[in-house]
Amino acid sequence: MGRPKLLLPLGGVTVIEGVVTALRRGGAERVIVVAPPAESPEGPALAAAIARAGAEVLSPESRPAEMRQSVELGLVALANDPPPRWVILCPGDAPGLTPKLVANLLELAARRRDCIVIPSHEGRRGHPIVLPWDVAAEVRTLPPDVGVNALVARHADRVIELPVPDPGLIADLDTPEDLDRWSRRPSRPDRDTEDSAPPALALDQAPRSRDTMHVRVRLFALAKERAQRSQLELELPVSATVADLRAALGARLPGLAALWARALIAVDQEYAGDDAILTAGAEIAVIPPVSGGAFRLRNLTIDDRDH
Amino acid sequence: MIEITEASIDHAAITERVRSTRAGAVCTFLGTVRELTGTRRTESLSYEAYPEMALKKLAELEEEARRRWPVIELALVHRLGHLDLGEVSVVVAVSCPHRQDAFEACRWLIDTLKEVVPIWKKENWADGGAEWVHPGLDSR
Numbered sequence: 001m002g003r004p005k006l007l008l009p010l011g012g013v014t015v016i017e018g019v020v021t022a023l024r025r026g027g028a029e030r031v032i033v034v035a036p037p038a039e040s041p042e043g044p045a046l047a048a049a050i051a052r053a054g055a056e057v058l059s060p061e062s063r064p065a066e067m068r069q070s071v072e073l074g075l076v077a078l079a080n081d082p083p084p085r086w087v088i089l090c091p092g093d094a095p096g097l098t099p100k101l102v103a104n105l106l107e108l109a110a111r112r113r114d115c116i117v118i119p120s121h122e123g124r125r126g127h128p129i130v131l132p133w134d135v136a137a138e139v140r141t142l143p144p145d146v147g148v149n150a151l152v153a154r155h156a157d158r159v160i161e162l163p164v165p166d167p168g169l170i171a172d173l174d175t176p177e178d179l180d181r182w183s184r185r186p187s188r189p190d191r192d193t194e195d196s197a198p199p200a201l202a203l204d205q206a207p208r209s210r211d212t213m214h215v216r217v218r219l220f221a222l223a224k225e226r227a228q229r230s231q232l233e234l235e236l237p238v239s240a241t242v243a244d245l246r247a248a249l250g251a252r253l254p255g256l257a258a259l260w261a262r263a264l265i266a267v268d269q270e271y272a273g274d275d276a277i278l279t280a281g282a283e284i285a286v287i288p289p290v291s292g293g294a295f296r297l298r299n300l301t302i303d304d305r306d307h
Numbered sequence: 308m309i310e311i312t313e314a315s316i317d318h319a320a321i322t323e324r325v326r327s328t329r330a331g332a333v334c335t336f337l338g339t340v341r342e343l344t345g346t347r348r349t350e351s352l353s354y355e356a357y358p359e360m361a362l363k364k365l366a367e368l369e370e371e372a373r374r375r376w377p378v379i380e381l382a383l384v385h386r387l388g389h390l391d392l393g394e395v396s397v398v399v400a401v402s403c404p405h406r407q408d409a410f411e412a413c414r415w416l417i418d419t420l421k422e423v424v425p426i427w428k429k430e431n432w433a434d435g436g437a438e439w440v441h442p443g444l445d446s447r
Binding site for chain 1 (some may be wrong): 360363422427442
C-alpha cells in the first residue's frame, strides 16, 4: 500500500491505535502487539503508536514469516502462571473493530466457557476470534507450515459463531481498495457507538445486512398453556440479549408479564443470564419455576450450588 | 442410569440395579403423589418436561454426585404424564461403600434435581380445577 497500512490514518488515529483501543475498551486485560523488528523502517513509528494506545509492543529480532509465528510469540508472552482464560486473536488491520464487538465476543466466551467464539456475517467468518487458553496453547504443537485456522478446524465442535449485523465490523484491510472504501465511508460507525449504527458501505459487496434475526422459543407448562402453543417465533435484533427476549415476549403476550419476568431462560439447554447474547440458531426455552424448587437464584447451575 | 418415562416406575427393580458387592449401603428416595396439600385434596398429578434439557441436567447431576461422593451405582428416574394418588413420580437410588455417603448423595441429588431439572407438575384438584405448580408465580 505504499506505506505501512497499520499507520494509515483512520478516524483521527492510526489503524493500529484504533484496534488496540477497541480491544482495551471492550474488556481485554492485556493487549500485546507483535510488531515488526525495531530496526525495520516502520518499526519505531509503529511501536510509538502502539504504546500511545496502551498496548505492549513485542518486537522480534527478525520479521515473522507467517502470521502463525506472530501469534505464537504473543502467546509465549501471555503464558504466565496462571495463564489467561481466553485469548483474543486479532489482526492489526481490523479497521471496523469496536469495543462493543469485543465485549460481546468476550461475554459469549464467558458464558460458553469451553468454546471458540468467532464473529460471522451471513455465514462468513471474520476477526477477531476468542480461544480458550487450552486451545491457544496448542498453537505451538502445530507443524511449522500450518496456520492457526487448523486449530479451529481441529476443534470444530467447540466453535460458536456470533452473528454481526455489519460485515465491516469483522473485515480486515487487504488491498488499497479496502482502505479507500473505509476512508470514504461517509458515516463510518464511531468506535464508541453501538455496533448497530447503519453502515453506509459494506466492505465485501454483500447485500445490506439484515439487522434482525428469527428465533424460536419453546414454551412449557403454564407458559405453553396460556400461550396456547408450544413455541413462539420472534424477530429480535441481531445480538439481542436474554433481557431483550423477555421484553419481546412481553410485547407479544402482555397478559403473561409476571411469567416472562420470573421464568428462567435456557439457551442451548443451559440457564442463561439476562446479559447473555442470543444467536439465530440457538435453542431457546422459557423455563417457568420448577415444581420442587424455590428457584432462589436467577442463574442456577449445578456448579454454583453448595460451594 | 438416567431416565424420564411415561410408564410407571418399578422402584424395586431400580434399587436392585444399583446394588453391588462393592457397596455397603444403598439409599433409595421415592417421590410419591400425596393426596393432601394443607386441606386441599389432590385427585392426580400431571408432569411435563423439557425432555432434552431434563436429560442433560440429570446427567450433570450424576456426574457431579460421582465427583463429590464415592458412588458405585446411581439411578435417576422421573415419571412424566398422568399420575394417580400414591404413584411414584421420581426415584433416586445410590449405592456407596458406606451409609453416610449414600445418604448425603441421595439427599443432595433429590434436592438439586427439584431445583435445576426442567420438569413441572400440575395439580388436578379433587374439587375441580387444575393448576401448574410454579413457586413464586400465581398460576391460577
